[in-house]
Amino acid sequence: MALALYRKYRPATFAEVVGQDHVTEPLRAALAAGRVNHAYLFSGPRGCGKTSSARILARSLNCVQGPTPNPCGVCNSCVGLAPGGSGTVDVVELDAASHGGVDDARELRDRAFYAPAEARYRVFIIDEAHMVTTQGFNALLKIVEEPPEHLIFVFATTEPEKVLPTIRSRTHHYPFRLIPPGTLRGLLESICGDEGVKVEPAVYPLVLRAGGGSARDTLSVMDQLLAGAGEEGVTYERAISLLGVTDVALIDEMVRGLSANDGSAVYGTLDRVVEAGHDPRRFAADLLERLRDLVLLSAVPDAGQRGLINAPEDELAQMRDQVTGLGPATLTRYAEIVHAGLIEMRGATAPRLVLELLCSRMMLPAASATDAALLQRIEQLEHRPVAAAGAVAAEAQAPVANKFQRPSQRAAEPEQPAPPQATAPQPAAAPAQPPAEPQVQAPAPRQPEPQPQVQAPPPEPEPAPAPAAASDGGVDVATLRRLWSQLLAAIPSKSTQAMLMNAAVQSVDGNTVTIAHTSAPLARRLAAAQNQDAIAAAVGTVVGGAWQVKVVHGEAGGGPGAMAAPAAAPPRQRPVAPTRPSQAARPQPEVQPTPVAPRPPAPAVDDIPLPPEPDEPAEPEPAPEPESEESMMAEAARVPEPGELVDRRDPHDVLLEMLNEELGAVPIEKKAKPAGG
DSSP: OOOHHHHTOSSSGGGGOSSHHHHHHHHHHHHOOOHHEEEEEEESSTTSSSSHHHHHHHHHHSSSOOSSSSSOOSSHHHHSSSOOOOOTTTEEEEEETTSSSSSHHHHHHHHHHHHOOSSSEEEEEEEGGGGOOHHHHHHHHHHHHHHOTTTEEEEEEEEGGOOOOOOOSSSSSOOOOOOHHHHHHHHHHHHOOOHHBBTTTHHHHHHHHHHHHHHHHHHHHHHHHHHHOOOOOOOOOHHHHHHHHHHHHHHHHHHHHHHOHHHHHHHHHHHHHHHHHHHHHHHHHHHHHHHHHHHHHHHHHHHHHHTSSSOOHHHHHHHHHHHSSSOOHHHHOOOOOOOHHHHHTTTTTTTHHHHHHHHHHHHHHHOOOHHHHHHHHHHHHSSHHHHHHHHHHHHHOOOTOOOOGGGSSOOOOOOOOOOOOOEEEEEEESSOOSSSSSSSOOOOOOOOOOOOOOOOOOOOOOOOOOOOOOOOSSHHHHHHHHHHHHHHHHHHHHHHHEEEEEEEEEETTTTEEEEEEEHHHHHHHHHHHHHHHHHHHHHHHHHHHHHHEEEEEOOOOOSSOOOOOOOOOOOOOOOOOOGGGGGGTTTTOOOOOOOOOOOOOOOOOGGGGGOOOOOOOOOOOOOOOSSSSHHHHHHHHHHOOTTTTOOOOOHHHHHHHHHHHHHHOOOOOOOOOOOOO
């Protein structure tokens, strides 16, 4: 039977221990100086060399040349404590998981007083020391505190906080750590070379990830791959099938789909993962590992050279291409969502559904109101091509065809001249039948002579207002209109800000700024000295310098940033009503009809003209607003002059009168209750 790799290549000296220099160097120095303690505590994750280091320490202490950091390897103690040795009588290894009771501790205490048989020290190595009960530690407390000169204790544990504090305080504590990936990869390459098996470079990251930094676990995974290797050695395809990890091609497709926000690619990859028999939880963990590498590569471009990312060079090149399409905020949000999804998958009955839901959350940042989702949307806009951004802007600026506008808000469009109509000459004799649908029907006694049609000239377009001239300081109307929101924010009074919402800069003359407001009452209030001073101070704060402000009632100019005033609707021409025979004697304005070409007679229904379209009611003007609340209070408190008529009625009567006029309401008379009722 072949010996396991972690036993075959177990270190025999402190110099062969890899990845634990912070422990081996102080121990070697203490052994060289002869400063040996009576108790040691080795703690750290599993498979990182605690028990092996305890055996090496016992071997160095009992060597014939010892205590020495470099055992000779030929004496009985060195041979017995070697990786393949049978052990010695003076070195006892105990598993506290099965010998942690108080009776086991008492038996160990009784055996500890005997002198060593052939070595210099009696060494007790207690593995899994955190499994010793409190009563067992109490039984060992006295002998650990004051042991005989020939007795040395070495406690090894993965949970040092569970060791009794009184025991821990009497030991030299050496914490072991997980081995870095770079160091472990060198160890794997050396062992595979000694075994004579060819291993593809892409296999090492898979083994290191499966080992998790533990030398024993990593060597166990590599031992499994070497056992199933064929003549071609350990291939990448064989490794991913045996280890159950996700193929890097699926991870790349998923990342590319997320980068392009392509739902078909993302969910197609998920379907391939499930159809291939991969565990959704393992796929999510591998995707989280890739997102971690992309985050590091985005923050540190040379993370591969520094050893922060353990991946082949071709995979690093693909990850660099993926980072260009994903920003750090997007990658961070993806990693947070996948991490939360892994937690949700622990007790989920349908892990595939959870995986699909977290993918949908990654592709829909607009569905979340968090800061991370907002940053992702901003990064998507920044990475959008220029052509696509221009198309979106043009679409946003395009007018809405179905937007409703009131007739008073419709801009006056210049009438296009109608093309000349070819009219056929009519004979001088009276026609037998008048043409159908004449535009104007003349009075019955007099038949108008046909006149040639005269086209009215098109109205001339109104000249565009000239742009306002800039002031001497280089600040013009366009600049102030562009900074209008900052000007409002610089005004301390909220009421003044509210009154200026519908105002606009009309002109700039030197250091005088004229502001126009469409409401006359608000313009009068803004023209007050305190309001004008506040606006002038705000202008000086934003653009600098000393300014004067004048507020007038009217519309602002047509420069950039001006308010869009509703254009006057073109006058509507009412159709002329048909003339009845009873109205023939009335004087009618002479209207020359427009002769038209004769056409076949239409049905009698067409001879009925449409009724005139009623005029639209004009929009009521807003009621004048009071100048200020102070003026209203002062007017109410004013004492009338002698002989002055003051309308001061009861508010209740005024209210009843308003209800009657507006709603037709009448007060309900209270009926008298009958006696005895």
